[in-house]
Amino acid sequence: MTGSAMIITGATGDWEVVIGLEVHAQVLSAAKLFSGAATSFGAAPNQQVSLVDAAMPGMLPVINKHCVAQAVRTGLGINAKINLVSVFDRKNYFYADLPQGYQISQFTQPIVGEGEIEILLADGSSKSIGIERLHLEQDAGKLMHDQHPAKSVVDLNRSGVALMEIVSKPDLRSPEEAGAYVTKLRSIMRYLQTCDGNMEQGSLRADANVSVRRPGDPLGTRCEIKNVNSIKFLMQAIDYEARRQVELIEDGGSVDQETRLFDANSGTTRTMRSKEDAHDYRYFPDPDLLPLVITPEQVAAIKADLPELPDVKKARLVTDYGVSEIDATILTEERETARFYEIASHGRDGKLVANWLISELFGLLNKAGRSLADSPVLPENLGGLIDLISDGTISGRIAKDVFAEMFESGEEAAAIVDAKGLKQVSDSAAIEPLINAVIAANADKLAEYKAGKDKLFGFFVGQVMKQSGGKANPQMVNQLLRQKLDA
């Protein structure tokens, strides 16, 4: 067990939390899973609905091959077994947002089988989380209850949109691990371009199965928490739910297997439906669709086309650029960040670039509420700044001012340095007169220094730098001062 497991110390002893996640990831695809209707976010209601999506009589589903390839791609990205034959089933239930009266999903034979991903925890350790399966299924439409005083209205734009349901094994032991798992999964899918991972737009959703047990005991009764639309809320919901279950059991009660809703306003979960009200989905193979058959050649072609994934990229950044594990993790979480970093650090000091990117650029971006995608500082320009630091053209301190200016104006570092005359002075002939002037003006301090007050050396350095307007090369100032004072 790693140090990141959540142990709840109750009145009667310790409790371990066991979590399994079902992540619903919208497949990046221009068209729906079984129809040609568009899938773009934010369209006016019912503008992206085909006859199939509205379940008009006599309409039939036809599989979108791109979505199949995307599922295989994702399966390969999570190190999972690809099932060459899989089957679409109907999950039958009635609801006004489900035009067919059934959702086409995959029940007993999913397209992707067991896999695993590595998650990195705050203490620097990593943990392998098992994936049970990944299957393709249709999304439902959306009901809106606030459009009319007495009626509900239905928007079918989402109806039939392709989702990948990714089911983890019950390997997660804390809210932190659950958060790290979703973050990692999202990162992988973004690298693969199979899901955009936008939780606020609903293209990535997670349901959590949470139970508690005495360490070492068999699994306890679980509750499924739905309606969680951010990683922060997911962690909050799990934390609340685990504590609720412990309290319940310790008070002499027992956990009922049920589906619970997370309320983001109160941070609590409440019963949505009990086991008795659970649907009998009457799964059976969809007779409108033949079994989905993929050839080993198709899988091989997709595999050959996979991009470098976060884990591999991270290891490479550590080896090739000498950055730390932690920095490499940050730099590789988003494909865009890694791309930015690799351009900026090309032929340069990788560690220095990582520092500037992570602490300076991310700092300014955060403050400005912007993302790396619309950063005013381009990767080539960050590299240019690093060049000026590395070749001694400017000092680190000046570099920060230059960088702030770059962030404001989007200009290149060299242009700013030129225009403002910020070039570092490394010419001893220019620095020596400043040193002489400072020593002449501070005869008392010189005497104290000579008498053994070594700490005054810093005072002289500061004075010289001040006289130079910050432009003097600090190393040269040190060296020249040392010669003068210790002469």
Next chain:
Amino acid sequence: MDKLTDLSLTAARRHLAAGDFTAVELTEAHLAAIQETAGLNAYITVTADAALAMAAAADQREAAGNAPAMNGLPIGVKDLFCTNGVATTAASHILDGFVPTYESTVSQQLWDHGAVMLGKTNLDEFAMGSSNLSSYYGAVENPWRRTDKPEEKLVPGGSSGGSAAAVAAGSAMASIGTDTGGSVRQPAALNGVVGLKPTYGRCSRWGIIAFASSLDQAGPITQTVADAALMLGCMAGHDAKDSTSAAQPVPDFSAALSGDIRGLKIGIPTEYRVAGLSAEVEKLWNTGIDWLTSAGAEVVDISLPLTSYALPTYYIIAPAEASSNLARYDGVRYGLRVDGDSLEEMYENTRAAGFGDEVQRRILVGTYVLSAGYYDAYYRKAQRVRQLIRNDFIDAFKGVDAILTPTTPSAAFGIDSPPLDPVEMYLLDIFTVTLNLAGLPGISVPAGLSQHGLPLGLQVIGRPWDEATVLRVGEVLETAAGFSHRAGQRAGGKR
């Protein structure tokens, strides 16, 4: 020349090409026949104006010398095919007011081949039934009457009862139906006309209101076997919009009608001599065997050991798929809605009012056999038996080229005296359902009359994709039978 309403498709094509009459005249004659036989209730909707416009367009094509295979031939369309701009009901109250904005692939292909739509024919509600008694739009009357009880109205069979009755009554030159458990062949037999069920996947199901997706298949109902060959050629073909339609080449079915079956091996399944098979049907079957033997075929006894399991298997699989296929009729988007105080109440009110007894019965059965705890015992087991039934046929076809059976165990019964037990009604499909379970092609050919003067049919079953042999053997039976009897209620009176 025969009366216009007595012509076969192939004969009418020759006359149209020769300019003996126009497509408009031919269509007018059939519209008049529809009027004359309106009492049979074979049509739910008659599209007279559209029919005349299509006929006029056909005449123009004829004059321009580019007449396709079915140019100017007026036909009926089972009201289970969605037709663009024409109300499509599935004979159900629940589809009140539904007018499709699209045309089924099969009907579109027929229009593309020049055929003319007369209207939408009556059927059992959602194609569920063997008598056409379950239609929301009322029973269809078989144009035939018993000689011993000429006052008694008879059922036309089902579910394509209107389609078959219209052809028998001369109010359509031919029609299209759908066959899920015998719904083309059984009414064809009871009306003295030809009914063909193609191999599953031969015709697109796109735009046909689904009953049981793994069994449904469109087929022609015609006056002659040659007409069936002509029509099938126009209906068949792969459709990218139906994942279960097959990318199989479509042969020239008419060219297969050589009349020569010498050396063909015809199987006679001993298990089909079941209880409930009337003596006269058995006698006709034996006569059929003699006809084929005389024509040079070799008749051999075969065994299809799982025959007795076919009907129960069918009545698990078909309702299971139906219970799911019919879930979309929920009052939310189209058709009937009966309001309620909650969404659930609206569903209950709408579906209780919208579906008839037989449809409700099958939805209940289907829901039951798919439900948790029963799925393995019923649905899964039925699927296994279905595979074994398929295997039975595969084995049988290793030794024979086609199989001959009766189409139905008995002739049509009275509209007012249907079997009281639904299961007894289901037995009408006993010889036809096996083909749907196995996905095989089959044809029913009128072969003789019962002792009370009602038509009886013989069925020819073929290998998958071998409709050509089915048609060839069917035509030999047709020739040998020389069935020239006409229904008493036929338009213009009996010939």
